[in-house]
Amino acid sequence: MVRAMQIDGKPWRTIWRDQAGGVGIIDQTCLPHSFETLTLASLQDAAVAIRTMQVRGAPLIGAAAAYGLALGLDEDPTDIGLERAHRALAETRPTAINLRWALGRVVDSVCALLPEARAERAFAEADAIAEEDVAINAALGRFGAELIKEIAAKKPGRTVNILTHCNAGWLATVDWGTATAPIYQAFQAGIPLHVWVDETRPRNQGAFLTAWELNHAGVPHTVIADNAGGHLMQHGQVDLVIVGTDRTTRTGDVCNKIGTYLKALAAHDCGVPFYVALPSSTIDWTLTDGRKIPIEERSGTEVSHISGRTADGRIVEVQLTPDGSGVANPGFDVTPARLITGLITERGIAPASAEGLAALFPERAKSRAA
């Protein structure tokens, strides 16, 4: 299987253990105009990286938090140290359930151990979480690629047009991505496809990250304003929408980047299939109502300002809005299950319903009843 994440022909992941005992990451706040990596050497480094979105995307946030807890135990393996590290990381971002899921897995793996054994075990658990993410995303990619192939079969010789919102690419995971895994695998299988990339205001994960990824993967794509998607759907230029998610309830309500709900409404109105790609670690089995998912409110400067590259290559930030204007910046919204055609998971494609998810994950549905 060809890995999705290649940069100039060299395989990459978004997070890795380095030789000096630190944790390497791609600093996503520098993309697309500069590719920078850095080393997380402490709990504080990891917490800052998550909070400032140097690493972002639900699965990658989970992996980074797991490694951050291991770094914290390296500093202080006592029960107090474990509690402090857990709290510092849990407080970084409220919406993606993978953060809490990964922290819980690492805590469960070390809490009964003697303090001196905890850091090594925590790093091993973080490694396992990262490796599992790669395999899970490759698996959901195979199921999603079949979907794209079915659509292609109905359009012999013509291109399949896929719209995606935000970045649910390999930059949002350890490898492959979630929404992009089916795209990469269908593309590598020779399916003629093209991706409409929502810019995804205000952090522009689509314009800055998804476009950068697809460029490096050689996938044909077009960056569009967020508000263009509905028009393209009305004019038959979108065959399929695939997005990611930060938290999905056991009943199939999907919390994802702000603007996802509006895309789902347009797709529903235009009869365009709307799929959500997710690893099961993004399912919150304790929730049945998406309206209960905490929505992160980020800094208003993300709306009032934007950064970019000048003609002479400098990266500058400029103010967009007038002095004195208020701004609001909810980071996510919730798409109700009724607007979702299906959920692409590592075990197959399920209807967006409690029954659909329970059929694929019976052991989770039973044990995590709210």
Ligand SMILES: CSC[C@H]1O[C@H](OP(=O)(O)O)[C@H](O)[C@@H]1O
């Ligand atoms: C595969 S999860 C990707 C998910 O995470 C993004 O949020 P953020 O960039 O704020 O971490 C966005 O909601 C993506 O769909």
